[in-house]
Amino acid sequence: MTLQPEPVRPESGLHMHWHGRRSYRSRVPAPRVLESVPELSHGPASGNMVIEGDNLQVMLSLRSQYSDSFDVVYIDPPYNRGGNDFRYSDARFHDPDADPDDAEYVSNEDGEKHTKWLNYMAPRLVAIWNLMADSGVIFISINDVELGRLMMLADEIFDETNRIGVIAWKGSSDNNPSRIVIEHEYVVCYAKNIKKVPQRWRTPEDEVKEALLEQYDELSKETPDLAARATRWRALLRANEESLGRLKAYNLLDEKGPYQSARRVHNPKPGGYRYGVSKRGVVEASAKTAYAMPLNGYRFPPETMQRHIDESRVVFPDKLSQIVQMKDHLVDYRGSLRSVIDIDARAGAYRLKALFGSDFEGFRFPKPMELIELLVGAAGGKDALVLDAFAGSGTTGDAILQLNRKDGGNRRFALIEEGNGEDQYARTLVAERLKRAIEMDSLATGFTFMRTGAQLDRKAILSLEREKIAAVICQTDRSGARSGIRAVTGSKFIIGSNQRGEAIALHWLGPVDSEVNIDIINAAITEAKSLGLKTPVRIYGTTCRRSETKSFVFCQIPDEILAQLHIEEEELLEAVEA
Incomplete structure (x- = not known):
């Protein structure tokens, strides 16, 4: 199979060269069955997914319904520090479907340290590119070990013209003696198509500001006296200080409303305007009533300053x-x-200690929710679909839950985590963290836990039992684009429904005896209506001799599934090339 962005970047020009560069777009795994695990899922089906497995295999398996779908991607990949943070499998490099039994942590003494990191990251960034919406944005956390190589790789895959910027995140203070004390990391940001990204992003602070102004309007009606209103306003800010961020500084009032005092009269460099400012207005610089002048003078000409004073x-x-x-x-x-x-x-x-107890030490270097809330809140709307292919401790999912709680949004997430060796973070940490966060705040939401199963091709699909083939259909049916298919259990024919409430049905008695006849069609339609689902019903089977109507659509097994997985065309292409 080949997976690559279009257009393919030309070989001319500046680019990195490493062993594996010419093959990373074609070294991709076969799609897998994504099996639901009810005992690890929690709450109502809300479109949120936690998926256990190799992120490259999972992302290829999501293509059928989520190509060009994710509005925001945040990933926190291995930094390649040389410690226990980056495990690499040479077997999986040569065969992406291989078991990573040979995976080992990459040390600083490994002469192929950076090559291995690039061979690991490159196909994953291509897979992410394919899953991003045209207006989608990706944020990548990284430190200075791989920053330069990451940006050159991202320039190649996303195109340098789609680079939005690089954020320096100061997350710690370090007083240890060193040549340069490192107190920050980076967040690299790219668009899939920067022309389709808004010129200005709203941030969570914009939402907080609007909520504050609404509260101030109510306060103004209740307390006409400005002095009394100022006292109540400052008390309100103190009570909500933790959630206000920079907006807690707006603790002063005048007739226009809340304000803060800002040092914005200074000229940033020598050569500013030199005059005096008094309470009466602009005066001579030497006037006794003039306040101290900024070192470089004022940034405004005298007439502008006078207007500001008058206003x-x-x-x-x-x-x-x-x-x-x-x-x-x-x-x-x-x-x-x-x-x-x-x-x-x-x-x-x-945050992890608040959820798991003060003695919890089960994950190193978890990202703060506040960082993810800021990034996702700025780049995505309230209904954004968010992907985190390196879920780690589940911070991104937790942050999405909190954003939705604060602003009433309907953001959804897909978190992918394989774990490190014997540490199965997806089930032991991510799912448990989200469950506890949902219960702590009594949130009316949930998530579906899934794991990767068997590889999918024509032969494999035809050999699946009904339960497994139903899972594959819910994973691939084209009517679930971007939103996915909600699984329905306990019915004879109906196995799921799409976002429009239309039913998905399956008649499966094996590859020989699964013809969809008029009796099957009528029974499926009747069952769908009894479940409150709409028509047309999409009915899967091996053959059907009846013409489609407004009430049903026939989907042939395995051809419909293969087409949605992009397998058939690729198998034919490989056969022609051979």
């Missing part, structure tokens, strides 16, 4: 030796995703 936008300090400031009103605030983010990295560990 009561200037804050005068208590002492003339101090510099005047400007009012920044909350109503004018516009959130932005900045290139430097300061979020305490310890918050990730604190």
Whole structure:
């Protein structure tokens, strides 16, 4: 099989060369059955998925329903530090369907350390590219070990013109003596097609701002006196301080509403305007009533400063030796995703301890939810579909749950995690974390836990038992594009329904005896109506001699499944090439 973005990047120009570069687009695994595990799932089916397995195999298995679908991708891949953070299987490099029994941690003494990392990351970034919506955005956490190679690889796969930027995340303070004390990591951001990404992103702070303004309007109606209103306003901010972020600084009031004092009168470099500012207005620089002038002068010409004074936008300090400031009103605030983010990295560990107990030490270096909330909240809408192919401790899923709780959104996530060796994080940590987070906040949502099963091809599909082939159909049916198919159990024919409420049915007694006749069609339609599902019913079987109607559509096994998995065309292509 071949999986690659279009158009293929030309070989000319600047690019990296490493052993494996010419083959990473074609070294991809066969799709797998994604089997639901009810005992590890939790709550109502909400479109959220936790999938246990190799992320490359899983992403290839998601293509049929989720190609060009994910609005936001966040991944936290191995940093290749040389410790126990990056396991590499040479067998899986040569055959992506091989068991990774030879996987070992890559050390700093390994001369192929960076080559192995590139061979691991390259096909996964291509798979992610194929799953992203045209307007989709990817955020990749990384440190300085592989930053340069990651960006050259991402330039090749996503195209340099689609690079949005690089964020420096300051997550810690380090007082240890060193040449350069490292206190930050990076988040690299690319678009699939930057022309389809909005020019400006709203951030979660925009939502908080709107909520605050609504509360202020109510406060104004209840408390007409400005001084009394200011006292109540500051009390409200203190009570919600933890969730307000930078907006907690808007603790002053005037007739226009809440504001903060901002140092915005300074000229950023020498050569600013030089004059005096008094409470009466602009005066001579030497006037006794003038406040201290900024070192480089004012950034505004005198007439602009006078207008700001007349409009009561200037804050005068208590002492003339101090510099005047400007009012920044909350109503004018516009959130932005900045290139430097300061979020305490310890918050990730604190969250796990809050969920699992103060003695929990089951995962190293979990990312803080606040980081993921900021990134996903900025780049995706309230109904965003979010992918994390390196789920780790499940921070991304937890962050999505919290974002939806705060703003009433309907974001959905797909988390993929294989674990490291014997550590099965998907079931022992990710699923359990999400379950506890949902229960702690009494959230009316849930997730489906899935695991990778057998490889899929024509022969494999025809050999599956009914339960397994039903899972494959729910995984691949074309009417579940972007939203997936909701599984239905306990029925004779109906096995699922799509987002429109239309039924999916299966008649399967093996590859020889699974003809869909008029009796099967009528029984499936009747069963669908009894379940409150709509027509047309998509009925799967091996053959059908009846013409399709408005009430049913026939889907042939295995051809319909193979087409949605893109297997048949690739098998034919390989046969022609051979």
